[in-house]
Structures are given as structure tokens and as C-alpha cells.
Amino acid sequence: MSKQEDKVYEDMKTLLGHYLHLPQLRTTIDNPMLDDAKKIMVFNAACGDKPTELTKRFIKLVVDEGREQSMQFMAASYITLYRKQKNIISGKLITAAAVNPATERKMKQMVESRTKGTVEFQTEVNPDIIGGFILEYDTYRMDASVQRQLRDILTQLKK
Numbered sequence: 069m070s071k072q073e074d075k076v077y078e079d080m081k082t083l084l085g086h087y088l089h090l091p092q093l094r095t096t097i098d099n100p101m102l103d104d105a106k107k108i109m110v111f112n113a114a115c116g117d118k119p120t121e122l123t124k125r126f127i128k129l130v131v132d133e134g135r136e137q138s139m140q141f142m143a144a145s146y147i148t149l150y151r152k153q154k155n156i157i158s159g160k161l162i163t164a165a166a167v168n169p170a171t172e173r174k175m176k177q178m179v180e181s182r183t184k185g186t187v188e189f190q191t192e193v194n195p196d197i198i199g200g201f202i203l204e205y206d207t208y209r210m211d212a213s214v215q216r217q218l219r220d221i222l223t224q225l226k227k
Contacts, residue, residue: 155185159205
């Protein structure tokens with residue numbers, strides 16, 4: 069059973085991602101006409117290609133106990149506890165245009181050196197920020213976007 073927590077973590081991230089991006093998952097699971105065996109199949113499929121046996125046993129237990137409506141909360145709770153135990157911080161870099169991998173690596177290393185932890189880093193392109201970047205991690209947010217600077221100038225002009 070050693071190191072299964074890492075794979076279960078990946079299963080739970082995949083499951084939570086499906087909850088967040090596929091609202092049909094919740095409506096399917098909440099359907100009283102869907103029997104327990106099919107609910108288990110849906111959950112297993114929502115966990116990715118090959119969920120661990122531990123994940124499958126957990127899903128079966130949750131469904132057998134009639135607690136499938138709480139699965140999204142359970143997946144999110146597992147992710148939170150895992151990250152806390154492993155000192156993993158979630159970070160995000162938002163830019164107006166795609167950044168090269170070297171720049172992404174540099175930003176990730178900067179966040180890791182400040183937080184003394186491992187960072188799961190996401191990058192996102194949002195042309196609305198016009199230029200610059202927005203860096204978010206833990207409870208920190210640095211908005212160095214042109215959009216924010218223009219908004220600040222507009223606020224000053226209105227005064």
C-alpha cells in the first residue's frame with residue numbers, strides 16, 4: 069500500500085476536475101434511476117484511465133453507504149489534506165500571451181523558494197490583461213498586468 073496516496077491524489081484531482089468541468093456528472097450521480105453499480109462505474113471512469121484499487125474500494129464504500137452526493141466534497145478534502153501533508157502549494161501564472169517553458173520554470177522556482185514547498189504550477193493565457201502578468205499562489209496575488217495599471221489610472225482620473 070505504500071505510495072498509493074500519490075496515485076489516489078491523482079485520481080481525486082481527476083475526479084474533482086470532472087466535477088468542476090462537467091456539470092452532467094453531478095446530475096448523473098444524483099439521478100435516482102441510476103443503480104449503484106452504474107454509479108460506481110461512472111465514478112471509476114471519472115477518476116481517469118486506471119484508478120487504483122484503493123480508489124475503487126473507496127468509491128464502492130461511499131456508494132454502498134449512500135453518500136455519493138458528498139463525493140465532490142470528499143475529493144476536494146483529500147486533495148487539501150494531501151497538499152498540506154506534502155507541503156504542496158497551488159500556483160497560477162496568468163499572462164496575455166503564452167510564456168516559454170524557461171520563464172514558467174523560473175517563476176515556479178521563485179514561488180518554491182519563497183514558500184519553501186513544492187508548487188503545482190498552472191499557466192493560463194488571458195489576452196484581456198493586455199500585457200504583464202498575474203501571479204497567484206497560496207493566499208498571495210501579484211497583479212502586474214497592464215489592465216490593472218490602466219484601471220488604476222482611470223480611478224485616479226475620476227478623483
